[in-house]
Amino acid sequence: MDTTTATHQQTEPPTPEAGAERAARGATRPGDRIFLGLSRGSGILVLIVMAAIAAFLTYRSVLALSENEADFLTSFEWDPSGSPPRFGIAVLAFGTVVSSVIAMAIAVPVAVGIALFITHYAPRKLGGTIAYVIDLLAAVPSIVYGLWGALALVPHLNGLYGWLDDYFGWTGVLSWSGGPARSLFTVGILLAIMILPIITNVSREVFRQVPRTHEEAALALGATRWEVIRMAVLPFGRSGVISASMLGLGRALGETMAVAMVLSPVFDIRASLLEPGGGTFAQNIASKFNEATVMGQDALIASGLVLFVITLLVNGAARLIIARRKEYSGANA
Amino acid sequence: MSHASLTPRRSSLRGATLPKWFPWAVAAASVALGLAVSAAAGLQSSIQWALIAAVCFVGGNYGVSARVEGRRQAKDRVATSLVWVAFLLAVIPLASLIWETLKRGVKVLDGYFLSHSMGVVSDTEPGGGIYHALIGTLEQVGLATLFSVPVGVLTAIYLVEYGRGRLAKAVTFFVDVMTGIPSIVAGLFILSLWVLILDMGPSGIAGSFALSILMIPVVVRSTEEMLKLVPNELREASLALGVPKWRTILKVVLPTSLGGITTGVMLAIARITGETAPVLLLVWGTNFINTNPLSGPQASLPMYIYLQYANSGGEGAAYDRAWAAALTLIAFIMILNLAARAIARWKAPR
Structure with a gap:
């Protein structure tokens, strides 16, 4: 804006005093003041909304936590309507972390692979088409993923579950007793499929920004395609991939309906990932909300506050990584 | 440079390369091998023979390529096949999502469905709409x-x-x-x-x-x-x-x-x-x-x-x-x- 005001003053009539006078009057024109007020007000409104979210959730949570008899962080119980109310988030924290970790472990390598496929392996036309389709897939709502997961994916996982149980059942972590495949493991797979498009899209953008000269330099030294990727593309794109993964993680942590539709809710932690059990913050809120009393709703809001803080931290970190990268990368030079 | 021209040996700037059809041949061979093994051992799971085939493919590709073209080229081939696998792996569920929704969705989707509510239809009966x-x-x-x-x-x-x-x-x-x-x-x-x-x-x-x-x-x-x-x-x-x-x-x-x-x-x-x-x-x-x-x-x-x-x-x-x-x-x-x-x-x- 400094440049525009400077030009503004330059193009005023030659008498400098009159120009200064006009500029001063321009700054206080009522239309300008109203418009500035409106737009600044909207900006402030955004801040107020964020503050209000934190404040109201905290307020309701404190109401619930002050009556809670169990340890909120470590208790395995969820009985906020009982007298005295006892509830804790240990099961939810476990379920959320485990399903997100499974999702990230599957989605990140595959997404990076697809992004590389689109930018460096596929024929240009095909790559463009695939990128377009994946862009569209990112817009498919989570409820549709949930419906697909519950009715199409779950029946198809029996084979995989049986195989895992046969060969890795002895570990205890992957044993399966033959029930429907509605466990944290399935949730992890579904979440991986859901966050695949967003991680792919962001990584693809970053890989596309790799300076052509870096790649050509590597090729000129006799590098194979894989060596070009390892030495020129991946180092350049690393922070971009990390922030893309964190955006995906943020989405996986807060995913509600798909998890609620796929997971069969047993409020307990099981050793085996293939057995029904556990739950996630968001899923627990959605599935327990209907029967909840006011106390129960406050308890759910308390767990929602934890989720809010976690996603805030994850997203904030992702944004900071992106912002730092913007300053130092050669891409916008 | 001058040294290279003095030594009389069959030198070329390019090392030996495998023909273009080579990966496809290995792929076909490993699929056949996977099917044969699973038929012989009586395995039913399609994941198992696919896994055997995949291991054969990557291993065969790497082994032959490392022998003929050198380790660096072999690694490049493995990376290429992994990228392709990632792509195919992602295509399956995403294509299935679209396909299932289309296939099962068109059954009751018509003008009646779009213009009627669920007011008089219980959830377990056919009929009604959105x-x-x-x-x-x-x-x-x-x-x-x-x-x-x-x-x-x-x-x-x-x-x-x-x-x-x-x-x-x-x-x-x-x-x-x-x-x-x-x-x-x-x-x-x-x-x-x-x-x-x-x-x-x-x-x-x-x-x-x-x-x-x-x-x-x-x-x-x-x-x-x-x-x-x-x-x-x-x-x-x-x-x-x-x-x-x-x-x-x-x-x-x-x-x-x-x-x-x-x-x-x-x-x-x-x-x-x-x-x-x-x-x-x-x-x-x-x-x-x-x-x-x-x-x-x-x-x-x-x-x-x-x-x-x-x-x-x-x-x-x-x-x-x-x-x-x-x-x-x-x-x-x-x-x-x-x-x-x-x-x-x-x-x-x-």
């Missing part, structure tokens, strides 16, 4: 758009045209953070404010408030990008003619970027149309037609899918309706997306 859900979705999304677009566009104008200093930095950061708020948390916030403190019942407008929280940051971000694309020369020319700044923004900056802003708004609408969690908490969903968004529970398309799934009792009729509604929802969102992209291309700065 009319009430369409009305609910259109009203809730319309209201949310009405709330979010002015706030979002004005915030973006503030950030691009006025914003310097700490307030603008804070707004930028929190808009970014707001993008990542889970929809259920937005729903809980409105719940704690609207229902628990102001003591209002479920209504469409409460859902719209929550949807606005999700929509505002998307609108701000896309509008900001579009406003930044407007060349400074246009602003300077207008200001040089003595036009006040607010009129410059309204008459020069906004019209120039209108196409981009429209695209952004449409993409934002597409994003919130599929949101279920806030609707579940605040609007509840119903089987009856409720055209008044200000009071009483209302249906919405995503909520309808969830209710049909949850209350189906395992009945095929309810699942059919859920798939048909899912197909309608996807079609709606895809059309919005495609239209938005078409506008972006049509209005692109030339």
Whole structure:
């Protein structure tokens, strides 16, 4: 804006005093003041909304936590309507972390692979088409993923579950007793499929920004395609991939309906990932909300506050990584 | 250089390379081997023979290539096959999602389905439709758009045209953070404010408030990008003619970027149309037609899918309706997306 005001003053009539006078009057024109007020007000409104979210959730949570008899962080119980109310988030924290970790472990390598496929392996036309389709897939709502997961994916996982149980059942972590495949493991797979498009899209953008000269330099030294990727593309794109993964993680942590539709809710932690059990913050809120009393709703809001803080931290970190990268990368030079 | 020319040996700049059909041959051979092993050992799982075939493929590729072309080329081949595997692995579920929705959705999707509600049809019987859900979705999304677009566009104008200093930095950061708020948390916030403190019942407008929280940051971000694309020369020319700044923004900056802003708004609408969690908490969903968004529970398309799934009792009729509604929802969102992209291309700065 400094440049525009400077030009503004330059193009005023030659008498400098009159120009200064006009500029001063321009700054206080009522239309300008109203418009500035409106737009600044909207900006402030955004801040107020964020503050209000934190404040109201905290307020309701404190109401619930002050009556809670169990340890909120470590208790395995969820009985906020009982007298005295006892509830804790240990099961939810476990379920959320485990399903997100499974999702990230599957989605990140595959997404990076697809992004590389689109930018460096596929024929240009095909790559463009695939990128377009994946862009569209990112817009498919989570409820549709949930419906697909519950009715199409779950029946198809029996084979995989049986195989895992046969060969890795002895570990205890992957044993399966033959029930429907509605466990944290399935949730992890579904979440991986859901966050695949967003991680792919962001990584693809970053890989596309790799300076052509870096790649050509590597090729000129006799590098194979894989060596070009390892030495020129991946180092350049690393922070971009990390922030893309964190955006995906943020989405996986807060995913509600798909998890609620796929997971069969047993409020307990099981050793085996293939057995029904556990739950996630968001899923627990959605599935327990209907029967909840006011106390129960406050308890759910308390767990929602934890989720809010976690996603805030994850997203904030992702944004900071992106912002730092913007300053130092050669891409916008 | 001179040394190389002095030594009389069969030298070439290129090492030995395998022919182009080599990976395909290895792939065919390993699939055959995988099938043969599974037939011999009597394995039924398709994962098992696929896994055997995959291991054979990567191992065979690497072994032969390392012997003929050298280790570096072999590694390159392994990386290539892994990238292809990643791509194929992702295509399967995503293609299945689209295919299943299409196949199961077209069964009951017709004019009757679009123009009737579930008022007199119990969840386990065939019949009924999504009319009430369409009305609910259109009203809730319309209201949310009405709330979010002015706030979002004005915030973006503030950030691009006025914003310097700490307030603008804070707004930028929190808009970014707001993008990542889970929809259920937005729903809980409105719940704690609207229902628990102001003591209002479920209504469409409460859902719209929550949807606005999700929509505002998307609108701000896309509008900001579009406003930044407007060349400074246009602003300077207008200001040089003595036009006040607010009129410059309204008459020069906004019209120039209108196409981009429209695209952004449409993409934002597409994003919130599929949101279920806030609707579940605040609007509840119903089987009856409720055209008044200000009071009483209302249906919405995503909520309808969830209710049909949850209350189906395992009945095929309810699942059919859920798939048909899912197909309608996807079609709606895809059309919005495609239209938005078409506008972006049509209005692109030339």
